Amino acid sequence: MKIALLGTRGVPNNHGGFEQFAEYFSVYLAKNGHEVYVYNSHDHPYQKTTFKEVNIIHCYDPEYKIGTAGQFIYDLNCILDARKRNFDIILQLGYTSSSVWHWLLPRKSLIVTNMDGLEWKRTKYKPVVRKFLKYAEKLGANYSDYLIADSVGIKEHLKTTYNKSSEYIAYGATNHNNPDPGVLAAYNLKAYKYSMVLARLEPENNIETILEGYKKSNTLNPLIIFGGINDYGLKLQDKYKDDVRIKFVGANYNQEELNNLRHYSRYYFHGHSVGGTNPSLLEAMASNALIIANNNIFNESILDEAAIYFNSNEQVTKILNDDEYFLLKEINTRINKSKIDQEFNWNIINKKYESFLVGLLGINT
Known part of the structure; x- marks a missing residue:
């Protein structure tokens, strides 16, 4: 399959959880013969166009200039680029700053969204921001073709709140067996x-x-x-x-x-x-x-x-x-x-994601 990963600052990971997943999963897919693209911020420390057989697309990200609002522009730039590339699947990691541009997503691609956590419950945000995050979650749940929940609690929330089914696939880790x-x-x-x-x-x-x-x-x-x-x-x-x-x-x-x-x-x-x-x-x-x-x-x-x-x-x-x-x-x-x-081993998690995604396209692995 030809697949793009959107919604992170890019790979290799130098930021957080979704970036770590994007790195592990994209490399896994590329090794299995899929055509994989990951969108990176233009100022990501890694500036090459490929990373371990994964194609890297750098898009302008003004977050360094204007703060959080820049994430919305970065996601817009990624989506506009994706419209040109005829992806089979676009895997979105999160929905917060991409949801407002959902009407621009390419219609020929399947849109699969990992719905992240209940961001609108975070008390660090002002009431108006939390209200927007709840609205963005609703958009993400409704415009996506398929949803992924990384916990049982999120899966239940999507079903009870939006009557939306989702595929439960957790996050991954690797056992640390040599303590020092x-x-x-x-x-x-x-x-x-x-x-x-x-x-x-x-x-x-x-x-x-x-x-x-x-x-x-x-x-x-x-x-x-x-x-x-x-x-x-x-x-x-x-x-x-x-x-x-x-x-x-x-x-x-x-x-x-x-x-x-x-x-x-x-x-x-x-x-x-x-x-x-x-x-x-x-x-x-x-x-x-x-x-x-x-x-x-x-x-x-x-x-x-x-x-x-x-x-x-x-x-x-x-x-x-x-x-x-x-x-x-x-x-x-x-x-x-x-x-x-x-x-929760990374290899198990990667296989679950791959099986789910290629199954949507009717591809046998």
């Missing part, structure tokens, strides 16, 4: 004597709930928070500055270091409450982390019984004070790593 404690010294940590959080510092990730529960607990172990320090993060830093156990260390994009930090943590807090299958959750599972997760359908559908859940800071405090959950580290981490191998 060398990175711990850089953060003055000892194996299994610290807990950690890795997340964007946003209210819907329940950062404050975790911090408040930690503050009230009697644990002596530090809590390391990885995430870029934004305005909300500065407020949290100020609120908890007197608790020497709580340490904000900023962002870290070194996956090998993060894998080892997750592996040697005592508890790994995952507070995400909005969206589908969160990449950082799968990466924590693949890194042998013992996970304490916010209690919601997105997390529970992935972790099931191989985690312990919280709804409040009081529950976080109790988990830390009792400190009994650590006894389950071996069995729960083994279950979660087995899930990565059997359900």
